[in-house]
Amino acid sequence: MRRCSSSEEEEEENRGWGKSSNSGSAGKITDDPETLHFLKGRGSTSPHPDNVNLERDEGVGDVSLREWLDRERRYLDLPECLHIFKQIVEMICSAHDQGVVVHSIRPSCFIMSNFNRVSFIESASYSDSAESGSDTCCDSPVTMYEEYSSTLTPPSSHQERIFPLKHILVMEFDWYISPEELSTEAPNTLASDIYRLGVLLFELLCTSSSIEEKLRTMSNLRHRVLPSQLLLACPKEASFCLRLLHPQPSSRPKIREVLESEFLNHLHRHDTAMKFREEIEQQELILDFLLPLQKKTKDSAETLQTTIRCLSNDIEEVMKKHSSTAMADFESCSHNATRDLEVKKIETVRSKSVRLMRNFSKMESAYFAARIKSSFNSVDGREWMDPFLDGLSKYLSFSELNVRADLKQADLLNSSSLVCSLCFDRDGKLLATAGVNKKIKIFECESIVVDSDSDSDVHYPVAEMRGASKFSNLCWNGYVKTQIASSDFDGLVQVWDVTRNQVFADMREHQKRVWSVDFSNADPTKLASGSDDGTVKLWNINQTGSIGTIKTKANICSVQFSPGTDCTLAVGSADHNVYCYDLRSLRTPWCTLLGHKKTVSYVKFLDSSTLVSASTDNTLKLWELSSPTKSTRVIDEPLQTFTGHTNIKNFVGLSTSDGFIATGSETNEVFVYYKAFSVPVMSFKFNTTDQVSSTPEFISSVCWQDQSSTLIAANSSGNIKILEMV
Known part of the structure; x- marks a missing residue:
């Protein structure tokens, strides 16, 4: 450890608190081990006294009572001071009850915690300041003050409030010597401890703004002269302090009298009242928690009872329907047919039950949502239950997607093979595809499925149309079978004649890329398109120019x-x-x-x-x-x-059919939902074909085939699959 020079030590002193030294004996609490035993049993939690250091590090909770008394701008908090004094009196009382004289009752002998709990330690030594001889210890406070003042430069307002440790420790020992101890003939008695308690009580009650004022008041105390402001502020305490400081040992009160004095008992009553008030506040706080909790629990109990009644009613209703349906099935089937039917039903029920239990919490939420909606709308139990059971039946009717066929195209290896749009014509027989390869291809769906059984390498379109830009969307005319509309990245909307492989109408008004185009089913001549330019254009395919514009x-x-x-x-x-x-x-x-x-x-x-609606928020x-x-x-x-798929960046497709909703995912999967339940009914994952590209493959388009269980899906690598729910 680096050793400090004398100038560094002096600077440390002027800051306030230096390091203690264990050399010398002037700072010992007592040479009697019994005293240490009594006092440590009452309040000390510190290590061995010889290892105590009065220097307080930043952030440490404990502080010496001497440091606490001499801290800057200390103001008088009477209950706090009396609380500290009472703890010390209780420690001394414990020793006096056994006839032990404590000797070292000085602020440097005690430490305080953050909660004003006082503990007994050995005081710091002032021997470093008295190395020249023991006479230093016997100098009067006035002499010490004169010596200190002669070395003091004109102080600033801040320096006036600084109390150098070594000087204070030397003077503290002199301040706490009783009159009888100044006489070498008089023994050190229990009454001497009472005198020291009087000095300690005075230091607790009297605050000083500078070292000069501190030395002056302590010098006057030797003559039992108290500051006038103390007499005015605390007359009872000041009077009791003078009793403790009586020059005649026999006239001083005993330690028990001090402990049972009126002002300390008043403090006890004050502490009791404060504790009682804190208990009341705690009880009120607990009530503030328990009463709302009770109300919430009662409300939950009422809701639970209502839920149980609803469940009981619904179970009774389902049991009635089940009994009548089972009887009708039994009467319409022969005995053998019934047995075969029951075996199949058991297998089906087991399969559905597994899926139901797997998504039980979601089914529960859907059930209660439907139940609450029916109660709000005053719907009869049968009226709401039938749609719910129908939805549950559809949800459990299918368990997976199987591949019926793969659409194999001649330009599959083309780097620009991403399919942006798939759509069926009004009869569900012709499939149109379009994407970044700037081509619209028309395939016969049935032939694709038939050819999948024969190891055909390539499926050729029945019609193909080339555009000038990448296609973003397609839509068949629901009335005119030969017409299909397209939109592209250059902002062009076109209507094509599929039988002639040529454009029927060009519509050029959008300023930026057109993402979507749609024919009206009610009016086959009406068309709408939406663009990055923030507009929706309405068209009539038999007129030149748009017939309406929505600006956003x-x-x-x-x-x-x-x-x-x-x-x-x-x-x-x-x-x-x-x-x-x-x-x-x-x-x-x-x-x-x-x-x-x-x-x-x-x-x-x-x-x-x-x-x-689908969004890139998944x-x-x-x-x-x-x-x-x-x-x-x-x-x-x-x-x-509906949640389960991943979509944070790309267009992954959306299609609906008879309550089922299909969408793609950026995990290269197709997900199918049913409208009544938020969890997927099933999913299908495409195999990864592009092992070179660092861009993950994703589903780019999906389309149902004419309200059926057949679904077409394409991914970003151009792979197109015909899937079927089973």
Whole structure:
């Protein structure tokens, strides 16, 4: 350890507290081991006294009582001071009860915790300051003050409040010597400890702003002269202090009298009242917790009882339906046929039961959501239960997707083979594909399935049309079988004649890439398109130029007409919202759907009043729409939120059929949901074919075949599969 020079030691002293030294004997508490035993048993928790260091490190909780008394700007807190004094009196009382004289009752002999708990230690030695001889210890406080003042430079206001440790320790020993101890003939008695308690009580009650004031008041104390401000502020305590400091040992009170004095007992009553008040506050705090908890528990109990009643009623209703259905099945089948049917039913039930238990919590949520909705709408039990059971039956009817065929194209190895759009014609027989290869290809779906049984290397399209730019979307005309509309990355919307492999109409008004195009089922001449330029264009294929424009503040990613009318159009926007427009009033949407956290990439109608939206926030949402109103309506609570797939960046496709919803995933999987349940019904993962590219493959498009269980899916490598739910 580096040794400090004399100048460094002096600087340390002027800062306030230096290191203690264990050399010398002047700072010993007592030579009597019994005294140490009594005092340590009462309050000391410190290590061996010889190892005590009074220097207080930053962040350490304990501090010496001497440091606490002489800290800067200390103000008088009477209850706090009396609390400290009482703890010390209790320690001394313990020793006096055994006839032990303590001797070392000085502030440097005690330490305090952050909670004002006082413990007894050995005081720091002042022998370093008295190496020249023991006479230093006998100098009077006035002499010490004069010596100190002669070496003191004119202090600043801050320095006036600094109490150098070594000087204080030397003077402290002199301050706490009783009058009888100054006489060498008089023995050191229990009454001497009482005198020292009087000095300690005075130091606790009297605050000083500078070393000069401190030395002056301590010098006056030797003559039992107390400051006037102390007499005015604490008359009872000051009077008792003078009793403790009486020059005649026999006139001083005994330690028990000190402990049982009026002002310390008053402190005890004050502490008791404070403790009682704290207990009341704690009880009130507990009540503030328990009462709401009780109410919450009662509400939960009432809700649970209501739930049990609903479950009992529903179970009874299902049992009635089950009994009547089972009897009808039994009467319509022969005995052998019934046995075979029962075996099949058992196998089916086991399979469905496993899937049901796997998603039990989701099914539970769906059940209670339907139950709550029926109670709000005052729907009879049978009316809500039948749709729920129908949905559950459909959810459990299929368990996986099987590959019926792979569409093998001649240009599959082309680096630009990503398929952006798949769609079937109105009869579900012709399949159209388009993507970044700038080609629209038309295939006969049935021939693909037939050819899959024969090891055909390539499937050739029945028609092929080339565009000038990458295609983003396709849509067949629902009435004119030979017409298909397309949109591309250059902002061009086109209608093609498939039989002639040529363009029927060009529509050039968008300024940026067009993401989506859709024919109206109610009016086959009406077409809508949405673009990155923030506009939705309405077209009539028999007219030149658009017939209407919807202007928005964000990119448009998807548009679709309602299947029941040509006046309602849903729009998916990059501002995270879905807008529904009444095309008879294009200025504002009649309905806004809020809930997605990122771009809405697709919108698809399940039926005329139910809409599904897909977003790059990894979710699909199901919305219930009402009829258009004159005022704008905002819906921020979807009927259902579907999660399980991954979609944070790419367009992965969306398609609906008879309540089933198919979407792609950036994990190169196809996911199928049913409208009543938020968890996937099934999924299918494409094999990775591109081992070289660092970009992960993802599903880029999906499409149901004419309300059937057949689904077409394509991924970013151009692989197209015909899948079927089984």
